[in-house]
Amino acid sequence: MAAEEHALRETLASGASRIFNVAEITYKLETAAGGEAKDYLFKHRSLNDSIFIKRPKDVAPPARDGGGITSSAEILENGELKTITFDMTSRVEKGDIATILYVPFDIEQIAGGGNSLDLSVARGRAESLYELTGFQVNQEGTSVAHDRRLIELIEELPSLDPFLLRDRLETDGIDAPDAFFEISETEFQEIKKYILTKFKPITTRVVDPNSSKASEITEQFIMKLWEGKDLAYLSPITQVFRIDPDQASEIYYSWKGVTYYEFQYKRGQRTLLGFADWLHTKGAVPSHYVKGAVREELEAKVRKVTTAFARHLKNSSEILRIYNQAYEDLFVRGGDAKPFIEFLKDSSSLFWDIAASISAMNHGVAVWRQHTAKSADGKLTADDLTKLLSLLDRVIV
Numbered sequence: 001m002a003a004e005e006h007a008l009r010e011t012l013a014s015g016a017s018r019i020f021n022v023a024e025i026t027y028k029l030e031t032a033a034g035g036e037a038k039d040y041l042f043k044h045r046s047l048n049d050s051i052f053i054k055r056p057k058d059v060a061p062p063a064r065d066g067g068g069i070t071s072s073a074e075i076l077e078n079g080e081l082k083t084i085t086f087d088m089t090s091r092v093e094k095g096d097i098a099t100i101l102y103v104p105f106d107i108e109q110i111a112g113g114g115n116s117l118d119l120s121v122a123r124g125r126a127e128s129l130y131e132l133t134g135f136q137v138n139q140e141g142t143s144v145a146h147d148r149r150l151i152e153l154i155e156e157l158p159s160l161d162p163f164l165l166r167d168r169l170e171t172d173g174i175d176a177p178d179a180f181f182e183i184s185e186t187e188f189q190e191i192k193k194y195i196l197t198k199f200k201p202i203t204t205r206v207v208d209p210n211s212s213k214a215s216e217i218t219e220q221f222i223m224k225l226w227e228g229k230d231l232a233y234l235s236p237i238t239q240v241f242r243i244d245p246d247q248a249s250e251i252y253y254s255w256k257g258v259t260y261y262e263f264q265y266k267r268g269q270r271t272l273l274g275f276a277d278w279l280h281t282k283g284a285v286p287s288h289y290v291k292g293a294v295r296e297e298l299e300a301k302v303r304k305v306t307t308a309f310a311r312h313l314k315n316s317s318e319i320l321r322i323y324n325q326a327y328e329d330l331f332v333r334g335g336d337a338k339p340f341i342e343f344l345k346d347s348s349s350l351f352w353d354i355a356a357s358i359s360a361m362n363h364g365v366a367v368w369r370q371h372t373a374k375s376a377d378g379k380l381t382a383d384d385l386t387k388l389l390s391l392l393d394r395v396i397v
Contacts, residue, residue, distance in 0.1 A: 016359070016363040016366055016395075017054075017161040017359045017363070018054045018160060018363055019051065019052070019054075019160060020154065020160040021051050021110075022041055022042075022047070022048055022052065022180065023048070023050055023051050023103075023110060025179055025180050026040065026041070027107050029177075039179070040177075041176055041177065042146075042150065043144075043146050044135045044143065044147050046103075046133040046134050047147060047151075049103060049104070050102065050103050051101075051104070051110065052099060052102075052160060053099070053100040053102055054097055054098070054100075054157075054158070054159055054160055054359070055097070055100065055397075056097060056356065057095075057096055057097065057098045057120075091352075092158075092349075092353040092356040092357075093353075094158070094348070094352050095120070096356075097158055097352065098119075099118075099119045099154065100119070101116065101129070103115050119151070119155055120155070126138050149172070150174060150176075153168050153169060153172055153174070156168070158351060158352040158355030158356065158359075161260075161264075161359075162181045162182045162183035163183055163187075163188060163191050163260060164257070164260065165180075165181055166181040166183060167188075167192075171229065191260060192226075194259070194263045195226070195260060195263070196223075196226060198259050198262075198327070199225050200218070201331035202225070203217075203221045203222060204331075205237065205240050206221065206236040206237055206240065207221060221233075221237075225237070225252060226256065228252035228256070229249065231249060234252070241340070242341055243344060247348075250348055251345075251348065254350070254351040255347050255351075257347075257351040258319070258320075258347060258350055258351050258354060259323075261320075261351075261355060262324075264358060265320060265358060268365075271365055272361055272365065275361075275364065275365045275368055276310075276313065278372075279302060279305065279306045279309065280306070283372075283377070284298075284385070286298065286379070286380070286381060286382040287375075287377075287379035287380060290382045294382055298382065298385060298386065301389040301390070302389060304393055305389055305392045305393055305396060308360075308397065309396055312357035312358070312360050312361050312396065313361065315353065315354070316357045316358055316361070319350050319353060319357075322343060326339035326340040326343040327340060327343075360396050364392050364395055364396040367392060368388070368392065371384065371387075371391075
């Protein structure tokens with residue numbers, strides 16, 4: 001239990017994209033207001049004292065086609081660069097990520113213990129949710145419907161990045177206080193502009209460039225694609241790319257999601273590689289002399305963390321390679337549309353898969369930065385390094 005509480009404390013402190021700490025934000029708002037806050041996220045008061053956590057389920061998905069997929073990565077071992085191999089399971093699907101609702105016993109000591117509920121487990125969910133928060137999910141009423149839909153939207157996301165949260169609620173028409181999204185308007189618009197730019201070439205398939213209203217229609221089409229709700233308006237694209245109309249909304253949103261993670265991957269690539277360099281070089285070694293047995297144990301932990309991190313890094317790169325190759329073949333080189341059609345068909349799975357990998361890496365990097373912030377060269381004592389590597393082993397999954 002102590003190890004779990006420590007991991008929870010580190011997770012909450014890291015600001016990881018796997019956490020939506022509603023309780024902490026609510027507490028800050030109430031403290032600033034000197035009592036009741038002006039705005040809450042949920043209508044049912046007790047839900048505002050909760051924390052939503054995304055984590056991979058304990059049971060890994062089966063390997064594709066009945067067999068494992070072998071990949072490789074390079075690690076530094078005893079001063080020599082060596083290649084290691086590892087098996088990769090199938091893509092992370094929607095059902096492979098659990099959404100946990102955690103309610104702390106003490107709102108001022110969030111990581112000190114509490115009760116939790118796996119929202120992905122349907123059996124007894126309504127009763128458990130009531131016992132945990134007092135929220136009766138099956139009741140009628142506008143407030144109940146609001147909170148029920150809000151919980152559903154949180155579950156439908158592969159991670160809890162502030163951008164995804166804010167965008168998903170906005171497109172669904174849920175008015176939520178800005179304080180609950182730790183993202184500036186400037187950053188939100190920067191990401192949005194990047195995604196809309198990637199959307200623009202698709203309009204050449206349905207907009208006549210010679211039309212006097214081509215520019216206006218193009219802009220309108222892009223925004224409809226961004227919202228992904230007016231499927232009648234988007235039907236020309238749905239037909240052109242042979243998208244199942246029943247899956248169109250999810251596919252358009254997943255395409256937007258993959259593009260968002262492309263932006264995030266590009267922006268954070270230097271940091272990710274900095275962490276990889278710390279693992280590969282002399283950074284992940286104790287700052288002072290230790291006996292051979294201790295050193296070997298630490299090296300084994302480094303290899304384990306490196307393997308997990310390399311798998312996620314490789315997976316993210318591969319998904320973005322599939323996306324960009326299909327995108328450029330069609331929209332840049334004017335070639336075959338088939339690869340892009342295949343990408344769209346698989347976009348939901350790719351969205352959840354890349355979200356799982358980038359969230360795992362970002363979580364690991366956040367924890368690493370916290371633990372090495374006061375070290376000029378990134379080196380720690382053997383005890384501190386052991387604790388860090390053990391924690392990294394728990395979060396980079």
